[in-house]
Amino acid sequence: MDLATVDHLLTTTRSVRKRLDLTRPVEPEIIERCIEIATQAPTGSNRQGWHFMVVTDPAKRAAVAAYYRKSFEAYISAGGPRGRGATNDPRQVRAAKVRDSAIYLSEHMHEVPVLIIPCIEGRVENPAPSAQAGFYGSILPAAWSLMLALRARGVGASWTTLHLVYEQEVADILDIPGNITQAALLPVAYFTGDDFQPAQRVPARTITYWDRWGAAR
Secondary structure (H helix, E strand, O other): OOHHHHHHHHHHOOEOOOOEOOOOOOOHHHHHHHHHHHOOOOOHHHOOOEEEEEEOOHHHHHHHHHHHHHHHHHHHHOOOOOOOOOOOOHHHHOHHHHHHHHHHHHHHHHHOOEEEEEEEEOOOOOOOHHHHHHHHOOOHHHHHHHHHHHHHOOEEEOOEOHHHHHHHHHHHHHOOOOOEEEOOEEEEEEEOOOOOOOOOOOOHHHOOOOOOOOOOO
């Protein structure tokens, strides 16, 4: 296995917003192949209860995007996304750019050629922590694998969840059954350029503990 290639993929798969190519369609065959790859991800008790709702119809994309935008407007009015920590904290340094790109995506979501909603069979309403972890742990790894597979093919995606405020309304648009939980909304398109770099993160050594919380190696 070529570790350099693997590490580059893992460290440069960004949430793509401004660099999504809104004019170029994504071939269905690419979406289908990437979903096949995604279903190799871990799944609790090998249930494989995942589903992927692919939305390409312009009217339905517009309807879903409208609910996303409505939720985003409430979110941005409440102050998010914003940084945290000191002025030299990488989260604070990037906060303005993240906010700007998030606003851009909300304004153009309806133009993105493909929307993918990863879903999982079942519902968890006020579950025990272990049940909730196992439930979402059976779909989120597959959704991330999907983003990695797309990235490897020159196709970008962005992890979003704000549409879930209107999960039922979106379910009605797409005829998603009541026993299915939506986990995210991925706007998917070819990306422009190919110069993604590893992002600035909080140093791993400052958030890694050995044998006791807060203990460094």
